[in-house]
Amino acid sequence: MGSRKRGRDVHAVFLLDKPAGLSSNQALQKVRRLLDARKAGHTGTLDPFATGMLPICLGEASKTAGYIVDGRKEYQATLKLGQATTTGDLEGEVVSSQPVPAFEGLEIEIAMRKFLGPQSQVPPMYSAIKRDGRPLYELARQGIEVEREPRPIEIFRLELLSWQTPALEFSVSCSKGTYIRTLAEDLSRVLGTCGHLQALRRTGVEPFEALPMYTLVGLEQAVYGQRAEDMLLPADAGLPAWPVVDLQAEEAGRFLHGNVVPGQGVCGKVRVHATGPSAKAVILGLGEVREGGVLHPLRVFATGVSVRPFLSL
Numbered sequence: 673m674g675s676r677k678r679g680r681d682v683h684a685v686f687l688l689d690k691p692a693g694l695s696s697n698q699a700l701q702k703v704r705r706l707l708d709a710r711k712a713g714h715t716g717t718l719d720p721f722a723t724g725m726l727p728i729c730l731g732e733a734s735k736t737a738g739y740i741v742d743g744r745k746e747y748q749a750t751l752k753l754g755q756a757t758t759t760g761d762l763e764g765e766v767v768s769s770q771p772v773p774a775f776e777g778l779e780i781e782i783a784m785r786k787f788l789g790p791q792s793q794v795p796p797m798y799s800a801i802k803r804d805g806r807p808l809y810e811l812a813r814q815g816i817e818v819e820r821e822p823r824p825i826e827i828f829r830l831e832l833l834s835w836q837t838p839a840l841e842f843s844v845s846c847s848k849g850t851y852i853r854t855l856a857e858d859l860s861r862v863l864g865t866c867g868h869l870q871a872l873r874r875t876g877v878e879p880f881e882a883l884p885m886y887t888l889v890g891l892e893q894a895v896y897g898q899r900a901e902d903m904l905l906p907a908d909a910g911l912p913a914w915p916v917v918d919l920q921a922e923e924a925g926r927f928l929h930g931n932v933v934p935g936q937g938v939c940g941k942v943r944v945h946a947t948g949p950s951a952k953a954v955i956l957g958l959g960e961v962r963e964g965g966v967l968h969p970l971r972v973f974a975t976g977v978s979v980r981p982f983l984s985l
Contacts, residue, residue: 681731713728
């Protein structure tokens with residue numbers, strides 16, 4: 673007889689305000705243990721020194737993660753000019769120093785304009801991108817540098833927040849796959865010097881930019897106060913632009929078994945809901961209404977998941 677998985681079924685999205693000093697996976701595991709959840713994953717890795725929004729997908733919500741990773745990211749960063757490090761941030765060793773030119777804020781803003789729009793960016797060696805099955809950061813720690821293919825990114829907004837030599841604080845809105853460390857190093861070169869990130873905070877992840885995030889301490893206090901549910905979002909909260917298709921009982925059963933059902937006049941990717949036995953809305957999964965108005969299952973949840981992620985705390 674197989675052993676039962678530890679924990680319980682929690683199907684929701686939790687917006688963590690990740691603290692500095694923890695990897696994204698370490699932070700994820702702390703959230704999972706606090707909620708006693710069997711399954712959890714995250715979208716959009718943050719470096720250990722970075723803080724800010726890290727969406728945690730619990731239970732069946734993990735099936736939506738692949739569709740929300742393409743969203744925009746918002747950051748606030750502090751760039752220290754005059755010193756370059758091995759990692760491009762404060763965790764690396766200083767490898768070179770250069771004078772910092774005397775310039776005004778307007779000169780910095782003009783330099784920043786050069787980075788707006790679609791472009792290519794070469795990922796840093798200290799990244800989780802894999803080469804022959806090995807993360808690049810492992811090679812970098814051995815002093816090995818390999819050629820990296822430029823990747824398409826887009827900078828939607830880049831603004832100067834403050835400037836006091838040698839610290840330059842800026843905010844940025846960018847596409848997925850953008851390395852802010854690399855952006856900071858490139859900006860330093862355009863300004864005629866070198867630099868590295870001294871601080872990085874992710875302030876938003878599309879589509880959650882306007883929603884509150886919660887600290888590990890706040891979550892722990894809420895768990896003990898039986899208020900953790902108030903911090904959780906529905907399992908499909910990461911896809912607000914997808915229309916909702918509501919199925920009746922018979923069609924809901926067919927959908928849960930992976931069968932096609934009528935699409936109810938919409939088209940494209942949809943969230944699939946139904947009314948459960950207790951008259952509460954449940955989420956059945958994700959689907960796509962294709963030609964002919966037929967709804968095809970994309971990701972079916974193991975069971976109907978309540979729109980409200982009720983917990984027994």
